[in-house]
Amino acid sequence: MTTAAAPDGHARGAALAEAALAGDRRALARLLTAVESRTPTAESAIRILHPRAGGAHVIGITGAPGSGKSTLVNALLRELRARGRSVAVIAVDPSSPITGGAILGDRVRMQEHATDDGVFIRSMAARGHAGGLAATTDAAVAVLDAAGFDVVIVETVGTGQSEVEVVATTDTTVVLEAPGMGDEIQAIKAGIMEVADLFVINKADRDGADQVERELEGMKSLAMARDWDPPVLRTVAQQGAGVAELLAQVREHGHWLRGHGGLARKARERARLRFESLLAEASVRRAKALAGPARLEAALQGIADRTLDPYTAVDEILSQA
Amino acid sequence: MGPMSDRPIKVLIAKPGLDGHDRGAKVLARGLRDEGFEVVYTGLRQTPDMIVTAALQEDVDTVGLSILSGAHMTLLPRICELLRERGLGDVLVTAGGIIPDEDVPRLRDAGVAAVFGPGTTIGEVAAFLRENVRPRDAA
Ligand SMILES: Nc1nc2c(ncn2[C@@H]2O[C@H](COP(=O)(O)OP(=O)(O)O)[C@@H](O)[C@H]2O)c(=O)[nH]1
Ligand SMILES: [Mg+2]
Numbered sequence: 001m002t003t004a005a006a007p008d009g010h011a012r013g014a015a016l017a018e019a020a021l022a023g024d025r026r027a028l029a030r031l032l033t034a035v036e037s038r039t040p041t042a043e044s045a046i047r048i049l050h051p052r053a054g055g056a057h058v059i060g061i062t063g064a065p066g067s068g069k070s071t072l073v074n075a076l077l078r079e080l081r082a083r084g085r086s087v088a089v090i091a092v093d094p095s096s097p098i099t100g101g102a103i104l105g106d107r108v109r110m111q112e113h114a115t116d117d118g119v120f121i122r123s124m125a126a127r128g129h130a131g132g133l134a135a136t137t138d139a140a141v142a143v144l145d146a147a148g149f150d151v152v153i154v155e156t157v158g159t160g161q162s163e164v165e166v167v168a169t170t171d172t173t174v175v176l177e178a179p180g181m182g183d184e185i186q187a188i189k190a191g192i193m194e195v196a197d198l199f200v201i202n203k204a205d206r207d208g209a210d211q212v213e214r215e216l217e218g219m220k221s222l223a224m225a226r227d228w229d230p231p232v233l234r235t236v237a238q239q240g241a242g243v244a245e246l247l248a249q250v251r252e253h254g255h256w257l258r259g260h261g262g263l264a265r266k267a268r269e270r271a272r273l274r275f276e277s278l279l280a281e282a283s284v285r286r287a288k289a290l291a292g293p294a295r296l297e298a299a300l301q302g303i304a305d306r307t308l309d310p311y312t313a314v315d316e317i318l319s320q321a
Numbered sequence: 322m323g324p325m326s327d328r329p330i331k332v333l334i335a336k337p338g339l340d341g342h343d344r345g346a347k348v349l350a351r352g353l354r355d356e357g358f359e360v361v362y363t364g365l366r367q368t369p370d371m372i373v374t375a376a377l378q379e380d381v382d383t384v385g386l387s388i389l390s391g392a393h394m395t396l397l398p399r400i401c402e403l404l405r406e407r408g409l410g411d412v413l414v415t416a417g418g419i420i421p422d423e424d425v426p427r428l429r430d431a432g433v434a435a436v437f438g439p440g441t442t443i444g445e446v447a448a449f450l451r452e453n454v455r456p457r458d459a460a
Contacts, residue, residue, distance in 0.1 A: 029379070033380045102354060105350075121375075
């Protein structure tokens with residue numbers, strides 16, 4: 001993000017955006033890297049691509065590790081491809097907080113689509129984007145949307161707040177449960193009942209699916225009443241069973257969104273997320289630049305020495321800016 | 322600013338060929354994760370086309386090919402060639418597995434930057450990748 005790199009980055013961003021719009025997959029991939037790293041390249045590309053996005057149906061899939069998300073994405077790809085729809089997948093996996101490394105293994109389950117031109121699969125490590133993961137993912141979705149994919153699927157582990165935010169900004173949020181993952185359903189822990197548009201009990205070939213369904217229905221009856229009553233479906237992702245019905249419900253939810261101003265609401269929610277996270281970042285950057293390193297250092301040291309309180313320190317920095 | 326200074330190196334670990342053992346590849350994947358790499362793993366029995374498509378879509382910096390099947394003299398050069406054809410000539414390619422010493426020079430000519438023998442440690446692989454991954458456009 002150095003200013004020296006910026007002019008290059010901006011020219012490169014515009015060139016990559018135009019190439020991606022023209023169907024160049026390598027340019028698209030490089031653009032996604034820029035988006036992940038939040039570089040000037042991404043910035044100028046998004047300026048071009050943002051107005052072109054909005055045509056794709058964005059599906060979020062979340063659930064505990066091992067519940068079958070990637071296998072289900074694979075099955076969805078099969079169904080969607082059979083109907084001639086082009087699909088992009090973003091599979092987010094956690095980064096190690098200690099080393100920053102990550103294993104991105106979701107593609108393993110999607111190998112039958114590995115060389116299909118109508119499919120584009122991209123793994124993303126969550127990295128340290130505290131709170132910004134959803135904004136970054138949403139920007140990546142916008143790029144794929146603008147590039148012309150009919151459907152964009154986002155897979156993420158439903159463990160933390162930022163992951164929940166990721167799927168909450170999709171058009172249709174699918175929450176996956178599976179029998180044998182522990183004695184209480186995972187959605188309770190993660191607090192994602194509120195954002196689920198569809199519940200799927202995967203691994204319905206296993207014992208315990210009835211139990212999971214009872215618990216889910218029980219939870220739903222306690223949850224806040226909503227205009228859209230999220231249905232509970234069953235799938236055996238490995239065999240593709242129940243996947244056509246799932247897609248039918250996704251479409252149904254899409255119709256409902258359109259009919260109830262839901263799409264506009266989702267669009268505003270996404271806009272808020274992107275705008276506020278960018279505004280926060282840009283504000284911090286500008287305030288720091290205006291204050292300069294000496295004043296920032298003095299403020300830090302003052303707070304550490306307790307000769308200055310943190311609120312006064314921030315007020316002083318901002319009043320100079 | 323250094324090349325991609327705030328971005329971990331992204332590596333694709335792929336298993337071309339028909340053999341059904343991926344223990345070694347998985348150990349390497351986990352090891353590199355612990356070294357701070359972002360490791361894309363794609364599973365067994367990858368064709369050159371699958372590997373190159375994954376490298377392209379994932380925009381990896383480097384591809385590590387793990388091969389035990391003995392078909393390395395056809396598969397590895399084919400993968401390098403396909404990478405260049407698809408505009409991925411700047412992606413660093415390394416290989417490991419069971420590869421006889423006498424085959425190494427020809428593989429290097431074909432574009433494989435390093436061949437790691439069975440005794441190579443993960444630390445050595447990580448160091449080689451850090452040293453040799455081409456600096457990419459940081460903007
Ligand atoms: N029995 C059964 N196993 C499944 C089903 N769907 C996925 N699995 C298996 O569950 C494991 C985890 O699947 P994966 O898709 O990687 O889960 P993720 O971590 O949620 O993405 C794999 O071994 C799958 O083969 C299913 O419907 N039934
Ligand atoms: Mg997965």
